[in-house]
Amino acid sequence: MAELTLRQVRKTYGSMEVLHGIDLDIPSGSFVVFVGPSGCGKSTLLRAIAGLEDISSGEFAIDGERMNEVAPSRRGIAMVFQSYALYPHMTVFENMAFGMRIAGLKKDEIARRVTRAAEVLQLAPYLDRYPRALSGGQRQRVAIGRAIVRDPKVFLFDEPLSNLDAALRVATRIEIAKLKQAMPGATMIYVTHDQVEAMTLADRIVVLRAGRIEQVGSPLDLYRRPANLFVARFIGSPAMNVIPGTVRIGPEGARLDLATGGGLRAPFPLDAGLAGQTVQVGIRPEDLRLAEGEPLLVGRISYIEQLGEVQLTYIEAEGLAEPLIAKLPGVLDLAAGASIALTADAQSLHLFGADERSLRPEPAAAVPEVTSARS
Amino acid sequence: MSGATHSARGFWPVMGQAFLWAFLLAVGVVVLYPLLWMGLGGFKSNSQIFDQPFALPQSWSLENYFSAWRGVQGYMVSSLLVTLVSTVATVLISARAAYGLTRTAMPAKPLITAFVLGGMMLSPTVALVPLVRMLQSLGLYDTHWALIILYTAFRVPFTTFLIRAYMLDLPRDLDEAAMMDGASPGQIYRRIILPLCRPIIVSCVVLHILFAWNEYLFAMIFTNSPSVQTLPVGLTSMMSKHGTDFAQVFAAMTLSALPIVIIFFLTQRYFIRGLTEGMAK
Numbered sequence: 001m002a003e004l005t006l007r008q009v010r011k012t013y014g015s016m017e018v019l020h021g022i023d024l025d026i027p028s029g030s031f032v033v034f035v036g037p038s039g040c041g042k043s044t045l046l047r048a049i050a051g052l053e054d055i056s057s058g059e060f061a062i063d064g065e066r067m068n069e070v071a072p073s074r075r076g077i078a079m080v081f082q083s084y085a086l087y088p089h090m091t092v093f094e095n096m097a098f099g100m101r102i103a104g105l106k107k108d109e110i111a112r113r114v115t116r117a118a119e120v121l122q123l124a125p126y127l128d129r130y131p132r133a134l135s136g137g138q139r140q141r142v143a144i145g146r147a148i149v150r151d152p153k154v155f156l157f158d159e160p161l162s163n164l165d166a167a168l169r170v171a172t173r174i175e176i177a178k179l180k181q182a183m184p185g186a187t188m189i190y191v192t193h194d195q196v197e198a199m200t201l202a203d204r205i206v207v208l209r210a211g212r213i214e215q216v217g218s219p220l221d222l223y224r225r226p227a228n229l230f231v232a233r234f235i236g237s238p239a240m241n242v243i244p245g246t247v248r249i250g251p252e253g254a255r256l257d258l259a260t261g262g263g264l265r266a267p268f269p270l271d272a273g274l275a276g277q278t279v280q281v282g283i284r285p286e287d288l289r290l291a292e293g294e295p296l297l298v299g300r301i302s303y304i305e306q307l308g309e310v311q312l313t314y315i316e317a318e319g320l321a322e323p324l325i326a327k328l329p330g331v332l333d334l335a336a337g338a339s340i341a342l343t344a345d346a347q348s349l350h351l352f353g354a355d356e357r358s359l360r361p362e363p364a365a366a367v368p369e370v371t372s373a374r375s
Numbered sequence: 376m377s378g379a380t381h382s383a384r385g386f387w388p389v390m391g392q393a394f395l396w397a398f399l400l401a402v403g404v405v406v407l408y409p410l411l412w413m414g415l416g417g418f419k420s421n422s423q424i425f426d427q428p429f430a431l432p433q434s435w436s437l438e439n440y441f442s443a444w445r446g447v448q449g450y451m452v453s454s455l456l457v458t459l460v461s462t463v464a465t466v467l468i469s470a471r472a473a474y475g476l477t478r479t480a481m482p483a484k485p486l487i488t489a490f491v492l493g494g495m496m497l498s499p500t501v502a503l504v505p506l507v508r509m510l511q512s513l514g515l516y517d518t519h520w521a522l523i524i525l526y527t528a529f530r531v532p533f534t535t536f537l538i539r540a541y542m543l544d545l546p547r548d549l550d551e552a553a554m555m556d557g558a559s560p561g562q563i564y565r566r567i568i569l570p571l572c573r574p575i576i577v578s579c580v581v582l583h584i585l586f587a588w589n590e591y592l593f594a595m596i597f598t599n600s601p602s603v604q605t606l607p608v609g610l611t612s613m614m615s616k617h618g619t620d621f622a623q624v625f626a627a628m629t630l631s632a633l634p635i636v637i638i639f640f641l642t643q644r645y646f647i648r649g650l651t652e653g654m655a656k
Contacts, residue, residue, distance in 0.1 A: 072554050073556065077555070079552070079555050081551070085546065085548035085549050086552075089570045089571055089573075098553070098556050146552075150556075
């Protein structure tokens with residue numbers, strides 16, 4: 001059991017601040033994923049939690065106990081490195097046993113724990129091998145094994161799958177998810193820039209940008225109710241389409257006139273002060289469909305990526321610099337160069353103000369269905 | 376036409392290869408033949424060396440070698456002692472220094488690195504006079520310690536330079552993984568870094584042995600009595616003593632070169648690997 005709390009955690013290198021006051025609570029037994037583009041500070045934050053980086057100011061605590069000055073090995077934390085960082089001159093057994101030997105555990109206890117971990121990770125036949133004689137996936141499992149034999153309270157994963165090929169990545173991702181199921185009490189923190197890993201593994205995602213937390217929430221929370229334009233674009237693949245629109249408030253409620261022509265009713269009531277203002281209208285590619293009646297968007301197909309089940313259709317629309325992407329059923333007969341008319345439900349729209357924050361009201365009643373389902 | 380250009384293209388590379396082989400062979404002969412000649416000279420009599428310098432010995436008598444051994448064994452012991460102790464000291468100090476220079480958060484590290492490695496620029500000849508005074512006042516003049524200390528001091532910079540370069544290439548993740556495993560800096564050094572540095576350590580050991588075994592200047596200046604003198608100095612004094620008995624001098628030289636040759640062949644694998652490792656990952 002380990003609950004992690006970060007209060008105004010800052011990290012500076014010389015005059016450059018890379019973490020700008022992180023506030024975060026990580027509940028015991030949760031699987032939290034830090035996600036964000038390169039250089040957003042997610043690895044630095046992880047390393048600060050591990051104790052490999054000093055915290056410049058603020059406080060980091062595990063179960064209420066301040067950890068800022070505690071040595072990495074005394075924090076009850078194990079870490080899986082991106083490069084695996086296996087000791088090349090030690091066998092698989094020795095790699096896993098090293099930490100326990102340092103801690104002075106008895107020989108038979110060490111052997112018992114290593115054997116058990118090796119069974120869980122299907123490494124038993126390889127215990128006498130050196131890391132150089134293992135495949136990438138096996139090395140990864142040894143790195144995970146080295147973490148679990150120590151029976152830590154907190155597991156840290158620093159982009160553990162980025163060195164694996166696509167097929168192995170999916171397989172190992174599932175193994176990590178199973179590992180979490182097998183250890184419901186362990187708190188796991190996982191860093192990645194791959195939002196698919198984040199969505200599939202996490203029960204809470206922390207989206208970081210430039211050393212700040214943009215949003216914390218469950219994967220579906222972030223997908224359905226992104227707090228700002230950055231999160232909206234980062235979560236979901238392909239990324240959300242964004243079209244500027246003007247707010248018009250009439251007697252029958254708020255309407256949006258899109259820069260591409262067309263318009264529709266706002267998905268939720270808008271503040272009267274927004275009348276005449278420009279907002280950003282976000283539509284996910286999967287929410288677009290062929291229009292049967294009056295279209296919302298009209299454009300020309302510039303390119304199609306046929307994936308079988310779906311086809312990613314790139315559409316050039318008037319008034320937009322970047323093409324829109326629509327995820328349409330693969331069976332539709334579409335061709336590049338043809339014109340296309342699309343529509344979307346008003347309820348599926350996301351609206352963002354000039355400050356890029358979501359305009360969606362956050363009624364307390366709207367949230368519990370998700371959070372209560374998780375607790 | 377095409378046949379002519381084809382044969383021309385075939386001709387020059389072959390010639391090039393042939394010249395290269397001939398050149399390497401010539402270099403090999405130039406280096407190896409005198410050594411062989413020296414070894415064979417030890418079996419000959421003095422008159423045969425002068426009468427038939429290039430012939431094989433008439434009899435393979437070990438007489439010269441036995442008498443040379445009696446003359447040389449004292450020097451051999453000194454050489455072994457000085458080489459062994461200074462090698463251990465140099466490599467241990469250098470490895471630890473390299474670890475400090477690559478892995479610790481010591482202040483003014485670039486300055487200290489420059490200071491240590493700057494030692495490589497120091498010419499031994501320049502320091503001779505002060506060193507003589509210093510060692511005399513320390514009471515170390517004409518002892519094995521004089522040579523051990525000097526060899527260690529003068530070789531630490533270069534050895535540190537080699538080991539440091541190797542350590543810089545070792546991934547930091549390993550240190551951090553060991554740190555997470557609870558290892559102290561000392562344990563990381565002994566159990567992770569040092570074992571991984573084995574190829575370069577072996578290279579450094581061989582290089583230092585070569586140096587210490589053959590060093591002449593310090594040995595000549597800082598030792599006086601035959602019981603302290605090392606082989607290079609001892610051989611010179613043998614030469615002046617038995618100036619006319621070349622057969623015995625050759626035998627003594629062969630004996631003194633033998634340990635080095637054996638060590639080189641034993642460690643050759645490591646030696647070559649140490650020099651090339653780190654070039655490609």
